Structure formats: structure tokens, C-alpha cells
Amino acid sequence: MITPLNSPDTIPVDAIGVTKCFGDFVALEGLSLEVHSGQCVGLLGPNGAGKSTFIGCLYGAVERTGGRLRVFGLDPARQARSIKQRIGVVPQENALDEELTVLENMSLYARFENVRDPVRRIEELLAHMSLDHKRNAPIRSLSGGMKRRLTFVRALLSDPELLILDEPTTGLDPTVRHLLWEKVLSYSQAGKTVLLTTHYMHEAELLCDKVIILNRGAVVAMGSPKELIEKETPGFVGIFEANERDRVQAHVNSDWQCFSQARQYCVRARQIEHLIRLQSTSGVTAIQMRPANLEDVYLKLTGEELAENE
Amino acid sequence: MNDYLVSLRLAWCVVVRNWEVYRKDFLANISPTLADPALMMVALGMGLSPFIGNIRGLSYSQYLAPGMVATTVLFTAFFECSYGFYVRMTFQSVFKAMLTTPIGAREVVWGEFAWVSIRAALMATGVGLVLAVVGLLPNPWSVFLFPLIGGMLAVPCGAIGLLAASYVRNINQFQTVYSFVIAPIYFISGVFFPLGDRPILASVVQISPFFHGVSLLQMAAWNQFSPERIFYHLGVLIAFGVGLALWALVRIRKKLIT
Numbered sequence: 001m002i003t004p005l006n007s008p009d010t011i012p013v014d015a016i017g018v019t020k021c022f023g024d025f026v027a028l029e030g031l032s033l034e035v036h037s038g039q040c041v042g043l044l045g046p047n048g049a050g051k052s053t054f055i056g057c058l059y060g061a062v063e064r065t066g067g068r069l070r071v072f073g074l075d076p077a078r079q080a081r082s083i084k085q086r087i088g089v090v091p092q093e094n095a096l097d098e099e100l101t102v103l104e105n106m107s108l109y110a111r112f113e114n115v116r117d118p119v120r121r122i123e124e125l126l127a128h129m130s131l132d133h134k135r136n137a138p139i140r141s142l143s144g145g146m147k148r149r150l151t152f153v154r155a156l157l158s159d160p161e162l163l164i165l166d167e168p169t170t171g172l173d174p175t176v177r178h179l180l181w182e183k184v185l186s187y188s189q190a191g192k193t194v195l196l197t198t199h200y201m202h203e204a205e206l207l208c209d210k211v212i213i214l215n216r217g218a219v220v221a222m223g224s225p226k227e228l229i230e231k232e233t234p235g236f237v238g239i240f241e242a243n244e245r246d247r248v249q250a251h252v253n254s255d256w257q258c259f260s261q262a263r264q265y266c267v268r269a270r271q272i273e274h275l276i277r278l279q280s281t282s283g284v285t286a287i288q289m290r291p292a293n294l295e296d297v298y299l300k301l302t303g304e305e306l307a308e309n310e
Numbered sequence: 311m312n313d314y315l316v317s318l319r320l321a322w323c324v325v326v327r328n329w330e331v332y333r334k335d336f337l338a339n340i341s342p343t344l345a346d347p348a349l350m351m352v353a354l355g356m357g358l359s360p361f362i363g364n365i366r367g368l369s370y371s372q373y374l375a376p377g378m379v380a381t382t383v384l385f386t387a388f389f390e391c392s393y394g395f396y397v398r399m400t401f402q403s404v405f406k407a408m409l410t411t412p413i414g415a416r417e418v419v420w421g422e423f424a425w426v427s428i429r430a431a432l433m434a435t436g437v438g439l440v441l442a443v444v445g446l447l448p449n450p451w452s453v454f455l456f457p458l459i460g461g462m463l464a465v466p467c468g469a470i471g472l473l474a475a476s477y478v479r480n481i482n483q484f485q486t487v488y489s490f491v492i493a494p495i496y497f498i499s500g501v502f503f504p505l506g507d508r509p510i511l512a513s514v515v516q517i518s519p520f521f522h523g524v525s526l527l528q529m530a531a532w533n534q535f536s537p538e539r540i541f542y543h544l545g546v547l548i549a550f551g552v553g554l555a556l557w558a559l560v561r562i563r564k565k566l567i568t
Contacts, residue, residue, distance in 0.1 A: 061409045062568050081412045095407035099334040108330060112323050112411040
């Protein structure tokens with residue numbers, strides 16, 4: 001019998017009502033989501049929303065309190081090892097052995113993963129991540145970006161079917177970030193499944209077919225970036241100097257949305273023509289006018305609680 | 311492959327990892343383990359021997375010698391599994407990365423035990439060889455038993471270290487564990503003086519796995535074997551080893567798997 005590609009047994013991630021409590025604190029509250037083969041799915045949410053807790057549940061590093069969770073049809077609570085043979089994880093912390101060289105580090109992990117022909121695989125991946133010239137360098141001599149690329153090498157050693165990235169580009173400079181985005185995209189385009197958490201909305205918009213926004217351990221929105229923008233924050237955003245707020249506000253229609261961001265005052269309207277007209281009626285020129293993006297969705301859905309969920 | 315065989319292979323990977331890191335700074339790592347017993351032998355053995363006279367027909371240096379082997383094992387196992395493990399777990403996040411691979415909490419703990427047992431066995435052999443060469447072992451052939459006894463003794467001593475690592479809230483609290491657990495069992499387990507004529511103390515130390523390890527090493531080094539005592543001390547040492555190791559496994563699993 002041929003198993004359909006996304007039958008319940010082959011869906012990379014299938015979560016129904018997953019809960020996790022740490023004492024009285026509820027980290028995940030009935031989380032339900034699916035990640036299908038070949039998808040790149042982003043988990044977004046404020047710090048403490050439950051993203052990393054959920055990721056830990058996927059490979060048994062966190063024991064769920066309730067609900068049903070399957071990874072490739074396997075239960076992480078009982079079959080973590082079988083799951084871990086099919087996934088690669090880039091955790092938040094690099095956790096590389098600083099005293100060892102790049103090759104020594106990767107050889108150890110290739111041994112953990114029982115990789116066949118480890119030397120060839122490591123060399124291949126080091127070249128892929130432009131780290132081959134550093135093969136004999138101690139980890140402590142590498143830059144932050146190099147270390148992060150090396151954790152990608154580590155995660156890819158076993159050629160995983162599902163790649164899990166927990167805030168993969170946090171703290172990296174734009175050049176390294178763009179390089180890693182390209183690698184994730186090429187991995188995704190090769191038909192592999194990717195699940196990533198990020199605080200960078202641009203990153204999620206660029207890489208993900210589907211995003212899931214979490215807040216206080218529960219899903220608050222789910223869909224493609226385009227769908228979410230269309231549903232939650234359709235239109236365009238005009239950005240004005242904050243000190244022009246009163247002049248702009250006097251000409252804003254009641255069905256437009258206004259909000260302040262740092263030293264900026266923002267107006268979101270359905271049509272860009274509305275913003276162009278607002279400029280002429282108020283006599284204030286916008287600093288920028290842009291289509292609404294995922295960050296607007298994120299801030300709308302979680303904005304009231306931007307202070308970390310604690 | 312059988313689940314337990316896979317676990318053994320993965321636990322061995324943890325040993326290999328620890329060795330790879332250890333050998334990078336080999337001299338700095340090995341020095342205190344060898345220097346401490348050597349200094350102790352010089353200060354207490356050579357220094358006090360002339361004032362103390364014979365104990366059970368042995369010079370005080372000969373009396374101390376097997377205790378120094380046991381001390382090496384105790385400190386190797388305890389410090390590696392307490393401070394060493396805590397640093398790997400908390401500051402270096404080594405296990406967070408390991409747990410993303412097929413390695414689980416069980417393999418981490420088994421690997422740590424295997425690592426300290428091997429290290430302690432090798433250290434016990436090294437110290438024993440030096441003691442044999444300088445003529446402080448009435449039974450020089452006992453050197454061949456030292457790795458076996460040292461390896462076994464390392465398990466309960468390492469388990470105490472792992473338990474400490476699972477209970478402390480910060481690295482400074484290990485000092486308390488050392489002061490109230492390790493130091494007492496070190497000083498009153500028959501390493502420095504015989505317990506025979508102190509019945510209360512002799513009863514109390516029965517609950518110290520270190521005492522049973524010391525007793526086995528002393529029997530071997532002094533060539534004073536008695537089958538009943540071997541079975542008793544070996545049995546209690548193994549029981550402590552298994553019990554404490556299982557307790558440590560449960561505790562460390564709770565720390566690693568939240």
C-alpha cells in the first residue's frame with residue numbers, strides 16, 4: 001500500500017491540544033498545528049510565548065503535560081531517539097566545544113549521529129557553509145557568525161528530513177543573516193521540511209510558506225504571510241514623524257488605524273491613494289509609505305503584551 | 311540493533327567527547343590528581359611516620375598508601391561529576407546540543423559514569439605504580455587490582471557528584487557539598503587512621519561507599535585478604551554504586567528533560 005505523502009503517519013509535525021505546564025505556569029495551552037512535508041513553517045511570538053518549549057517537545061527535550069503530538073507519526077515522549085534520527089536542530093545556543101577544532105567538533109557529532117563516511121559529509125557541509133578554510137581552527141577563534149554557520153553544519157550532518165531552527169539568525173550581522181536565509185531557502189526548495197522560530201518578521205515573511213503566531217502558549221493566528229496580512233492588517237502604512245501626530249490625526253478617517261512606534265506615528269489605510277491624500281490634506285509628508293507587512297500583523301496580535309509573557 | 315546496545319554505543323560517544331576535551335589540556339587536568347596524593351604522602355607519610363610508629367605492622371606511609379589511591383578516585387570522580395558536569399550542563403550547554411542528537415539523558419548519565427570510572431581506574435593505576443616503585447605497597451601486585459576497585463569506587467563517588475549537580479542552585483553551593491559530605495567521608499573512612507578501636511565511628515562509616523572502597527584497597531595493598539570481608543565490602547560498594555547511580559539518573563534526567 002502506498003502511504004499518501006501527508007498521511008497522519010508521515011506528517012512531519014502533527015500537534016493536537018499540546019499543553020505544557022511548569023508548576024502553575026502554563027507554557028503551552030492546547031497548541032494545535034500541522035507542518036506538512038516540504039513546508040517551511042515559522043513560529044512567531046513574543047519571548048515566553050512557548051515557541052522553544054514546543055520545539056523541545058518535538059524531540060523529547062521537553063515532556064508535554066497533555067495533548068497529542070506526533071513527529072513523523074512517532075510520539076516524542078516514547079520514541080525520541082527514532083525522531084532524532086530524522087531531524088536536525090539548530091538550538092538557540094551554539095553549544096560547541098570551544099577547546100576543540102571545527103573538524104573535531106563535527107566529527108564528534110557525526111559519531112553521535114552515526115553518519116556514514118563522516119569526513120566526506122563534514123567537508124561537503126563545511127564547503128557549503130564557506131567554512132572549509134576553518135576546518136582546523138579552534139572554535140574559540142571563530143566569529144559569532146561562523147559559529148552559527150557551524151551549528152547549521154552540525155544540524156545537517158545526518159541529512160535530516162525535518163530541520164528545526166530555533167532563532168537561527170538572532171544576533172547575526174545582515175551579511176551572515178542573508179547567507180543563512182539562502183541556505184534555508186535552498187534546503188526548503190530541495191523539498192525538505194523546515195520549522196523555524198524567529199523574532200524577525202522579515203525573515204519569516206521571506207522564508208515561510210506558513211506562519212503560526214503564538215501568544216501565551218496558544219495559537220493566535222495561522223496562515224501564509226500574505227493571508228495573514230490580508231486578513232489582519234490589509235492595506236498600506238504611512239509613517240510620519242511623531243511630532244506631526246496632531247496635524248496628521250486631524251485628517252485621519254475613522255476606519256483607518258493609527259499607532260505610535262518609537263519616534264514615528266503610523267497610519268494604516270486600505271488604499272495607498274488614501275495616504276497620498278492624507279499627505280496633501282494634512283500638509284505633512286510621510287517619511288515612508290509601504291505595504292502592510294507581517295510585523296504589523298504581529299504587533300496587532302501581540303502588541304498589547306509586548307512586555308514579555310511571564 | 312537492541313535498544314540497550316544502541317544506548318551503550320551512544321554512552322561511549324559521551325566518553326569519547328569527554329576524552330577529546332580532556333586531552334586538549336592534559337597536563338593541567340592530570341596534575342592536581344597526581345600532585346595531591348604525592349604531597350599528602352610527603353607531608354603526612356614522610357613527615358609523621360617517625361612520630362607515629364607502626365600500625366598493624368605497617369609504617370604510617372605504608373598505612374596511608376592505599377588511602378591515597380582511594381583519595382585519587384574520590385576526587386577524580388566527585389569533581390568531574392559535580393563541578394565538571396555542572397559546567398557542561400549550565401555554562402557550556404553541551405547536553406542541550408547532545409540531546410538534539412540520538413543521545414538521551416540515559417546515555418548522558420551512563421557516559422559520565424563510564425568516563426569517570428575509566429579515568430579513576432587509570433589514575434588509581436598511575437598512583438599505585440608510583441607507590442609500588444617507592445616501596446610503599448607491601449603487596450606490589452595489588453596494583454593490578456587497583457583499576458578494578460578504583461573503577462567501581464568511582465561510580466558511587468561520581469553519583470554523589472551528579473546528585474550534587476542536580477540539587478545545587480549555583481556553582482558556589484558545591485562548596486557546601488564538599489564541606490558536609492565529601493570532607494567527612496574523606497577524613498573518617500580509615501584513610502588516615504584505623505577505625506577498629508572506635509566502634510561508633512566504625513559503625514557510622516558503614517554508610518559511606520568510600521569506606522568500603524578504602525577497605526578493599528587496603529586489603530589488596532597490605533595483602534590482608536579475608537573472603538568474608540571482601541564479599542561484605544564488595545557487596546556494599548556495589549549496592550551503593552547501583553543505588554546512587556539510579557538516583558542520580560532520575561535526578562539528572564529531570565534536569566535535562568524539563
